[in-house]
Amino acid sequence: MVPGSTLMRVNVAREPLLSELNLVQGVIEKKTTIPILSNILLEARGGRLDITATDLDVSICCGCAAEVETEGAMTVSARRFFDIVRLLPEDARIACMQMENDWMEIRSGQSEYRVVGLPKENFPSIPEFQEALLSIPGAVMRGMIQRTIFAITQEESRYSLNGALLVVAPREIKMVATDGHRLALVSKSISFDGLDSEIRSLIPRKTLVEIQKLVGDQELLVGFGRDENHLFFSAGDKRLVSRVLAGQFPNYEMVIPLDNDRLVTVPTRAFGDAIRRAAVMSDEKLRAVRFSVSPGAVELTASSAEAGEGKEIVPAEYEGPGLEIGFNPQYLLDFLGVCGSDSVVLALRDADTQGMLRPALRSEFDYRYVVMPMKF
DSSP states (O other): OOOOOEEEEEEEEHHHHHHHHHHHTTTSOSSOSSGGGGEEEEEEETTEEEEEEEOSSEEEEEEEEOEEEEOEEEEEEHHHHHHHHHTSOTTOEEEEEEETTSOEEEEETTEEEEEOEEOGGGSOOOOOOOOOSEEEEHHHHHHHHHHHGGGSOSOTTSGGGSEEEEEEETTEEEEEEEOSSEEEEEEEEOOOTTOOSOEEEEEEHHHHHHHHHHHTTOOOEEEEEEOSSEEEEEETTEEEEEEOOOSOOOOGGGTSOSOOOEEEEEEHHHHHHHHHHHHTTSOTTTOOEEEEEETTEEEEEEEETTTEEEEEEEEOBOOSOOEEEEEOHHHHHHHHTTOOOSEEEEEEOOTTSOEEEEESSOOSSEEEEEEOOBOO
8 A cells, every 4th residue: 555645535425426437438448558548537526527538539527526625636547446436335425535646536435546647747638528519319410320430331440431420400300321342321300400500520430339338228418519620518517528420421312313313122130130040151251241122122142162052041022023132131130220110211223233222111210221233
């Protein structure tokens, strides 16, 4: 144990503290060459313990009610503090005390820890939060992210595709993402009072993940603002600051097929289950399933020299001419998992033109999903 006199001193309940510490874990850099980025900033003041975490691209500011005996600020290892709090009893009260040498003493019942900290002066400054330009219902933000985030590219070199494009107009909101092989577009009619022009912002994937955590399953409003280099989001008393993703997002409207007049309606669950089973037999490198469309049915086939072959038949509403086309099965499963509809419409033209999927029934979102075909 390292001696030292107490500076910041605060008492807090385990449950609300654990919730806030859990929220910031996704921002913390696990393998950073800048030690301070593995730490969180704790600030005790005005009956609260405020917590800030950053990786220089995304920053989260949150906190919980606390008994502040002495106001102050310090930094401590985010992971180590989280693990200590997580493993304490559920009804624990926790005393956190800052020592002169930047260590923190943690006491709860018979448990006592002293954890190495770093000078708070080393913690990066967070951009000053800008006033919200508009408020977006949390359920709308959550729904749009769920329907697009999986289509964001995993290739870091394709910088402008490393996030989703948010488009807010006076009476409509859209979000779109693409990796060059598929495109997810979701929109909703909604009025934004006081907004008289369109706002377009590229939101990085990591930021979208953290917004989902920020909103959770709560029915609240998400404040959105921006300046030249940063995006600002707020939900309740929690705030998130993100760097703007630079680059030019592709003209997504050019990708959406307009002449796909062969409309095939299939039950979502049966179609998804059939795709999963057929994909087991697909070639590991090619990862393609063949879809043969005929009146009343869709036949799915997959084969590989190493595994063998498989066939599935799904009943469908379709009365047009026969058509065969290949798709990556995971791309279709990603859509089916979030479409929120008991049946879906697959709009096709020919074997070489991208297909488009959408929910069969009207819902609160207009959702379209475009997938490039594969050779088989």
